[in-house]
Amino acid sequence: MADPTALLHxxxxxxxxxxxxxxxxxxxxxxxxxxxPSGAGKTSLLRCLAGLMRPExxxxxxxxxxWLDTDAGVCWxxxxxxxxxxxxxxxxxxxxxxxxxxxxxxxxLPPAQRQQQARRWLDQMRLTPAQMQRRPAELSGGQQQRVxxxxxxxRQPRLLLxxxxxxxxxxxxxxxxxxxxxxxxxxxxxxxxxxxHDLHEARQLADRxxxxxxxxxxxxxxxxxxxxxPRNARVADLTGVRNRFHGVWLGPQDDADRAQRMxxxxxxxxxxxxxxxxxxxxxxxxxxxxxRVTWVVQGDGLKLDAELGLAAGAPAPDGHTPLMAxxxxxxxxxxxxxxxxxxxxxxxxxxxxxxSGPLRQHLQPGQPLRVWLDCAWVHVMPIRQPG
Numbered sequence: 001m002a003d004p005t006a007l008l009h010x011x012x013x014x015x016x017x018x019x020x021x022x023x024x025x026x027x028x029x030x031x032x033x034x035x036x037p038s039g040a041g042k043t044s045l046l047r048c049l050a051g052l053m054r055p056e057x058x059x060x061x062x063x064x065x066x067w068l069d070t071d072a073g074v075c076w077x078x079x080x081x082x083x084x085x086x087x088x089x090x091x092x093x094x095x096x097x098x099x100x101x102x103x104x105x106x107x108x109l110p111p112a113q114r115q116q117q118a119r120r121w122l123d124q125m126r127l128t129p130a131q132m133q134r135r136p137a138e139l140s141g142g143q144q145q146r147v148x149x150x151x152x153x154x155r156q157p158r159l160l161l162x163x164x165x166x167x168x169x170x171x172x173x174x175x176x177x178x179x180x181x182x183x184x185x186x187x188x189x190x191x192x193x194x195x196x197h198d199l200h201e202a203r204q205l206a207d208r209x210x211x212x213x214x215x216x217x218x219x220x221x222x223x224x225x226x227x228x229x230p231r232n233a234r235v236a237d238l239t240g241v242r243n244r245f246h247g248v249w250l251g252p253q254d255d256a257d258r259a260q261r262m263x264x265x266x267x268x269x270x271x272x273x274x275x276x277x278x279x280x281x282x283x284x285x286x287x288x289x290x291x292r293v294t295w296v297v298q299g300d301g302l303k304l305d306a307e308l309g310l311a312a313g314a315p316a317p318d319g320h321t322p323l324m325a326x327x328x329x330x331x332x333x334x335x336x337x338x339x340x341x342x343x344x345x346x347x348x349x350x351x352x353x354x355x356s357g358p359l360r361q362h363l364q365p366g367q368p369l370r371v372w373l374d375c376a377w378v379h380v381m382p383i384r385q386p387g
Contacts, residue, residue: 007063008159008191012048014056020044022217024210026191033194033206036238041215042195046161049193050085051078062158062191081159084152088164090144092136098122098147099132105154121150125180142173146180153184162194166201178204199240203227211235229379233294236381242352244296246270249380250278251289261285265295265380270348277345279321281378292383299354301377304362305370320372325351327367332360339363341371 047053060068102118125146263283325341
């Protein structure tokens with residue numbers, strides 16, 4: 001059911017030329033990032049929004065305007081939709097100056113006003129008067145993308161679409177564009193849809209993520225919610241959740257468990273063999289006893305002794321399970337260390353740990369660790385059986 005308060009509501013269903021199905025909604029001023037691998041259907045969804053592709057079946061409403069309703073025969077052409085679009089490779093006219101590229105979006109205004117408005121937008125993009133007179137080939141990649149963004153916003157669109165807009169810009173200038181977009185969003189009151197492969201970029205910029213794979217919209221939510229509670233193992237893969245394990249759901253074991261809505265999870269090895277480790281975790285009352293599951297824990301749920309202020313031999317904090325491990329690889333990236341530690345009691349099972357500052361000293365190859373697993377951070381997902 002559509003959210004009546006959403007400014008943007010899109011629902012699509014199609015099988016050809018590629019499968020595409022799901023619902024996308026966004027509020028005024030909200031930035032929604034479509035995240036998924038190549039071929040997931042992200043750009044196809046953007047083309048449906050822009051009017052460049054008509055789905056087999058679907059509806060699209062922006063504010064009080066119905067742009068698409070295939071059942072009713074409604075399909076507004078791109079020029080009527082007032083969509084601003086920014087592409088990966090800028091899409092600028094190479095023979096025109098930055099100023100005249102932006103003025104192309106203002107042909108509905110008298111010539112003098114076009115120049116004035118184009119200058120205003122380029123000034124807002126932090127280009128100098130000299131840069132405004134240069135052709136695209138005389139500008140850096142970051143400057144060209146600022147011109148493309150100015151052109152997209154010049155017509156005051158109802159919807160802004162960004163198709164991998166920063167991937168062709170070098171890392172040094174990319175952060176400046178992130179900051180610029182964050183500043184612009186304080187003034188823009190339109191939905192923004194961003195297509196990206198970059199998980200870090202999506203988390204940094206988006207209010208909400210929509211995870212896509214093979215044409216399907218798998219999950220929608222805030223970056224923090226999806227990272228902590230992916231809907232299934234595929235979403236966990238696509239959102240970079242590294243600490244993912246196997247288990248069997250045992251369910252509540254007594255009245256206290258049932259009263260507190262808690263259940264027990266037996267940790268199993270990757271091949272399915274049971275282990276003595278059992279975890280008491282939140283029970284959502286959705287899993288039958290004996291169900292094989294995968295489960296994940298975010299990095300916040302894995303603590304070292306030093307982080308909890310515990311001395312050797314100290315008792316376990318409430319809700320925490322101690323895991324003895326040995327660091328076998330560590331990568332030092334600036335002031336951050338990414339380490340992989342093998343669990344001593346579980347052959348073939350590894351923990352991925354990332355630490356910065358003084359805690360990095362605990363992550364050296366060969367170093368033994370006691371890692372505390374906070375069961376409040378465990379998220380359990382059923383393994384779907386084929387067929």
